[in-house]
Amino acid sequence: MSVAPSGAVFYGVYDMLKSAYLHSPEGKKRIQYMKQQGQELNALDQLELGPVRTLLYGAISGACSEATTYPFEVLRRQLQLQSKANKLSAFATFAKIVEQGGIPALYAGLCPSLLQVLPSAAISYFVYEFMKIVLKVE
Structure with a gap:
């Protein structure tokens, strides 16, 4: 139940931010600059968002996805126990769960989970965008 919404939020948020x-x-200035420079740019400089913004937007999309679907993970763990x-x-x-701890109980443990998800999501998007350039995929 959480896989489809997780992917939808993960990719949707990144695409909206991008x-x-x-x-x-x-952004328009950056695209214009990239067109003017053409093939002279290295792969990092060819990232449409730039390296830092790509990492940042990836982390934000991962955080949104995790926060959206985390209650499903709490429920799954409780069912397993x-x-x-x-x-x-x-x-x-x-x-x-809600009766015993209220709505906050659905988010118990979210912060440690985000510490794992943020770098993972950021690196995932960075590698994805970088490899599109290296492999010349549109």
Whole structure:
């Protein structure tokens, strides 16, 4: 249940951030500069967003994705910890989590999870965009 929304948010947020930047005055200047320089630019300079912005937007998209789908992970873990004798449905387990700890209980452990996701997502997008340039893929 969390894989599809996770991917949708991960790629959707990155695309929205990238598109917003590329349509901004600063982004348009960068694209114009890249066209003027042509083949003289190295692969890092050919990144449409630039290296830092690519890493940053990747990290932001990873954080949004993780925060959106984290309650599903909490629910999954709680379902896995139940004994067969006291097994509750997913909906009943969800209700029990909220009843015992409120909405914040659905996000218990999010910060440590983000410490893992942020660098991973940032590097993932950086490598993706970099390899598109190196392999000459549009």
